[in-house]
Amino acid sequence: MVDITPLIPKEKQVITTYGNGGFIVSGRRYNSSVIVFPDHTTLWDGEDFSEIIAKKDKIEILLFGSGAKIIFPSEEISKALKSAGIALETLDTGAACRTYNILLAEERKVACALVAV
Secondary structure, three states: OOOOOOOOOOOOOOEEEEEOOEEEEOOEEEOOOEEEOOOOEEEOOOOOOHHHHHOOOOOOEEEEEOOOOOOOOOHHHHHHHHHOOOEEEEEOHHHHHHHHHHHHHOOOOEEEEEOOO
């Protein structure tokens, strides 16, 4: 047997569970939508992307987990992220969580904005 679990340093924020209106990130439960950065997690209202844009030097890819279905952010938000040099990938929340952990293990500059499901 070969263990294929990604090795992620302890200080990084790892998403272990999602659903029931929240997330477990690095052992802590959040009962709302969140933004997960490699070094911290914050509560999120589901609309304001300014905190992500402010960290443009540390983030290259933003995974937007739009809930149970894929719902694209407004053109205004997409343009603001692109202007900041941040690539946007819209996925359902589950796929965004899984993809975030993989990119984090690859030491990519990634964050995710997750709508709770």
